[in-house]
Amino acid sequence: MQATLNDLVIRIGGEAGHGVESSGAGFCQALTRSGLYVFGLPDYHSRIRGGHNFYTVRVSDRPLYAHSDRIHLLLALTEETITRHQDALVPGGAVLYDTRLKVTAEMMARDDVLYVGLPLSEMAKEKSGTELARNTMALGFAAGITGLDLGGIESVIYDNFARKGQAVIEGNLDAARWGQAEGARYAAQFPFKLQARPDAPRRLTVSGTQAFAMGALAGGCRFCAGYPMTPGSPVLHWLAAHSARYGVAIKHTEDEIAAICMAIGAAHMGARALVPTSGGGFSLMVEALGLAGMTETPLVIYNAQRPGPSTGLPTRNEQGDLLFTIYASQGDFPRFVLAPHTVEACFVAGWQAFNLAERYQTPVIVLSDHYLAVMTRTLEADAFDWDAVEIDRGELLTPAQLDALEEEYKRFKDTPSGISPRALPGHPKAVYVSDSDEHDESGHISEESAVRIQQMDKRMRKMVGMRAEMGAPLCYGPTDAEITLVGWGSTYGPLREAVDRLNARSPKRANMVNFTDLWPLPTNKAHAALAGTRRRIAVEVNATAQFATLLRAYTGIEMDDYIRKYDGRPISPDEIVQALEGSTPKVVK
Amino acid sequence: MVTRADYNSPEAVTWCPGCGNYGILNALKMALVEQGFEPHQVVIFSGIGCGSKLPRYMKVNGMHTIHGRPLAIATGARLANHGLKILTVHGDGDGYGMGLSHFAHAARRNIGIVDIVQNNRVYGLTKGQYSPTSDRGMRTPTSPEGAIELPVPPLALAITMGATFVARAYPGDLRHLVWVLGEALRHDGYALVDVLQPCVTFNRPSAYDFYNPRVYKLQDEGHDPTDKVAAWQKAFEWGERIPLGIFYQVHGQPTYEAQVPALQAGPLVAQPLTKLNAQQIDALQKELM
Numbered sequence: 001m002q003a004t005l006n007d008l009v010i011r012i013g014g015e016a017g018h019g020v021e022s023s024g025a026g027f028c029q030a031l032t033r034s035g036l037y038v039f040g041l042p043d044y045h046s047r048i049r050g051g052h053n054f055y056t057v058r059v060s061d062r063p064l065y066a067h068s069d070r071i072h073l074l075l076a077l078t079e080e081t082i083t084r085h086q087d088a089l090v091p092g093g094a095v096l097y098d099t100r101l102k103v104t105a106e107m108m109a110r111d112d113v114l115y116v117g118l119p120l121s122e123m124a125k126e127k128s129g130t131e132l133a134r135n136t137m138a139l140g141f142a143a144g145i146t147g148l149d150l151g152g153i154e155s156v157i158y159d160n161f162a163r164k165g166q167a168v169i170e171g172n173l174d175a176a177r178w179g180q181a182e183g184a185r186y187a188a189q190f191p192f193k194l195q196a197r198p199d200a201p202r203r204l205t206v207s208g209t210q211a212f213a214m215g216a217l218a219g220g221c222r223f224c225a226g227y228p229m230t231p232g233s234p235v236l237h238w239l240a241a242h243s244a245r246y247g248v249a250i251k252h253t254e255d256e257i258a259a260i261c262m263a264i265g266a267a268h269m270g271a272r273a274l275v276p277t278s279g280g281g282f283s284l285m286v287e288a289l290g291l292a293g294m295t296e297t298p299l300v301i302y303n304a305q306r307p308g309p310s311t312g313l314p315t316r317n318e319q320g321d322l323l324f325t326i327y328a329s330q331g332d333f334p335r336f337v338l339a340p341h342t343v344e345a346c347f348v349a350g351w352q353a354f355n356l357a358e359r360y361q362t363p364v365i366v367l368s369d370h371y372l373a374v375m376t377r378t379l380e381a382d383a384f385d386w387d388a389v390e391i392d393r394g395e396l397l398t399p400a401q402l403d404a405l406e407e408e409y410k411r412f413k414d415t416p417s418g419i420s421p422r423a424l425p426g427h428p429k430a431v432y433v434s435d436s437d438e439h440d441e442s443g444h445i446s447e448e449s450a451v452r453i454q455q456m457d458k459r460m461r462k463m464v465g466m467r468a469e470m471g472a473p474l475c476y477g478p479t480d481a482e483i484t485l486v487g488w489g490s491t492y493g494p495l496r497e498a499v500d501r502l503n504a505r506s507p508k509r510a511n512m513v514n515f516t517d518l519w520p521l522p523t524n525k526a527h528a529a530l531a532g533t534r535r536r537i538a539v540e541v542n543a544t545a546q547f548a549t550l551l552r553a554y555t556g557i558e559m560d561d562y563i564r565k566y567d568g569r570p571i572s573p574d575e576i577v578q579a580l581e582g583s584t585p586k587v588v589k
Numbered sequence: 590m591v592t593r594a595d596y597n598s599p600e601a602v603t604w605c606p607g608c609g610n611y612g613i614l615n616a617l618k619m620a621l622v623e624q625g626f627e628p629h630q631v632v633i634f635s636g637i638g639c640g641s642k643l644p645r646y647m648k649v650n651g652m653h654t655i656h657g658r659p660l661a662i663a664t665g666a667r668l669a670n671h672g673l674k675i676l677t678v679h680g681d682g683d684g685y686g687m688g689l690s691h692f693a694h695a696a697r698r699n700i701g702i703v704d705i706v707q708n709n710r711v712y713g714l715t716k717g718q719y720s721p722t723s724d725r726g727m728r729t730p731t732s733p734e735g736a737i738e739l740p741v742p743p744l745a746l747a748i749t750m751g752a753t754f755v756a757r758a759y760p761g762d763l764r765h766l767v768w769v770l771g772e773a774l775r776h777d778g779y780a781l782v783d784v785l786q787p788c789v790t791f792n793r794p795s796a797y798d799f800y801n802p803r804v805y806k807l808q809d810e811g812h813d814p815t816d817k818v819a820a821w822q823k824a825f826e827w828g829e830r831i832p833l834g835i836f837y838q839v840h841g842q843p844t845y846e847a848q849v850p851a852l853q854a855g856p857l858v859a860q861p862l863t864k865l866n867a868q869q870i871d872a873l874q875k876e877l878m
Contacts, residue, residue, distance in 0.1 A: 033878075204877040214873055220862045222851070223669055244850035246869070249668050249857055254694045258661040261654075261691075265634065265665030268652060269673075270858040273665070291655050381878075386870050391862060424858065425650040426673055428629040433644050433651040436637070444600050445645060445653075 003191035006036060006061040009068050010142050011085055013054035014077030016047050023135040024055025025376060026156045031059055032205045032378045034152035035197030039064035040376035046314040052080050059194060065493035069574040072192045075138040082107050089113050094190050096141050098134060114189050118182055127178060128171025140176035144183020146194040150176060204379045208346045208372040212302060213238035215350020216274055217246055218389045223266040223273040225251040225259040227281060230314050231373040232304040235276035256281035260288040267297050270424035272354045276302040279321045286328045289363055293333030295434040298357035305369040307568045316568030317370035319489060322546040325365050326519050334462045336364040337519035339489030343377050345516060347384050356469060359394035360462050361422060371570035372490035395421045402427045410441040414454055418461030463520050470517035472525035477503060477511025484533040488515040488547045491539055497573035521554045530557055539563045541571050562586060591627045593618050598648050609786035610640050612760025613707055620770035626674055632666060634659040636679035639714045640707035643678045657687025660695045663702050671701060671846045672856040681708040685721040685741045696750035698845040699778040709788035710795050717791035744824035747781045748817060748837050754780035755837040759804050761797055765833060772835060778844045807834035814838040
């Protein structure tokens, strides 16, 4: 076994209700405060109690873009944690379990792994009065066995329990210290070490959800309506928590149809409006999406994808809504579909979406997914470029411009760009009715073919400007590689690490092209990025390689092979590398 | 001074001759003028159906939306700009069928919307199918052996859900309809005005000849609109006598929009839309450290 420093993976597992997710998130923050980089990923079931939840924290001295399938230390709050995850342990790894559990000799199946039983529940109760502190104790153990200073964990305990009073803080500190002392006793048998970097600058611990919501707020989001649905609604929670302080009107609605309808009403009046949801909710919104398209209402929809069809796998991950999102609604109208690839990109998408929506007076759909929404990464303090944030309302007529208006105001005026100068309701010189029926330049219903053609052409003409707004795909790795991995959105991180690993083994083995601005598809930029590639392999987290279908339909570019994963779990760098060694077709299981 | 002519639209009206919607259109213009609203201060959201074309036939702000959803759209509009008068106009299929959930929730929210339902108790634009308020036994293309369900009781439902203004009117008595609409426009909070709208094409048995001898005015008979139990009982009176007027009204209940923290500084759209300042950015960054 190879001893390592600041390069390991720790997993804590228990039942829903054991506080596994908050412990994992707290641990991520503690490690960031210790000057290390983390990649945190929760895995949970759709239930309030019971079942099996776990949280995996990958730690490093360098920025991390993806999770890893191999783990070094397993902190088990249930028997199932041991039986489910011990195979993922590297040789020399360790398992900590609560001696209150019924852990049998057969369960401890690995002879190259250290099993440590401690009376966690009992000691937690003694130290803090509640068994819940056993999580803190387990994290203290992780610090002890890896040799990590307890400072980061202590500071997070102070912050997280501040509202619960000094006794709770003290109890948890005692629990952590007891765990650390116990862990230190096994330190000599565990070769994977962590060392705080006290000289590191202060950094951020951020999830995709937080970054997107913060970006939306920065971009002037003033109205957010939603109905709870994993994994979209945490954006609604975040904005609700900040609503009073930052002046955002929040509405938890009776259903998703009401959510998008309220946002359309708010946007029509002039508020920047957001609708966070997931695929099932988006399905309900489709008729109203068409209304926004027909009435040219600027609107931002955030769809954090989860596996469908129907209820699918509610707490899991997939990139299965791409084609649905691009084509949802009867009839043709322009829309944007953006798929940010990292936590940092979620922030940018958050504010840019509102500018695109208002500049082109049409819906913008930000396509995230469960993986990107829940991943927690350490970022530099300047990872979010606040200076770059712009609020551009496009061709919005000011009250002074409306005062000076001489002729009749035409809301849907035919223009070379297809964009009609927009007046907000409330000005005496711009009194108008928008219509879901086809309408003329003034907004009046018309079934005349000339009017239909004029207005359809006017709307669709916006696609020219919209396509020009779309950025090129992100290329990474040597230009003349043997294979090119083609992905979109959140596969960026796993692909990037896979490319690094492949090239470390064999130089110029692989590069990658990852698309983020998906619709209108930047076809010229796609051609440029993929020109000269030798062997193209689509890597997608869905069953049918939906992006490859889109790319072929609009550019003629074909894939030579496909790596697909649709078991509801995010694809890892390890899986991508392994799939490239296997036979065709490549389905990751 | 605003006049009825200010509300005139160039669009040709497409309703059948004799349709009750003509009276509703005229009464609404008269009520808006009487209450001193100018066209640019009013926004009307309508659904889909014959009557939902009403904002087309007025010079007014608005949106002709999709079936069943105008109340939800109007709710968002009201939250974005509570400085303007927000109305919804839609039929019984739209409001009490597809939009029943939005109706019930708007009532309990007490959102400041005047909700006018053109209740002709039939689907007109799709050619005569039975509606949520059709009588049991009504024979139509979708109920050839007679409708089986009980009709939706909109007034009783609104009262039950906590609406603060619940009224019924009838275009056969235009002056009374104007008065009811005026009271609804003056009401602070959600106001339901269920209008018995004769459909002379698809529901002739429930048109003027049916209503004229039956309707009477609650306010002529000393009904106390603050008496919730009496209002609820009157809401079920239907047959030889059909009550019109304000069934229920309670003053002083806070509106939804008055209780939203973000709206305390004025209508959302009137608040400055600027980048976050250094202090706000610093606070957000600190949350992540």
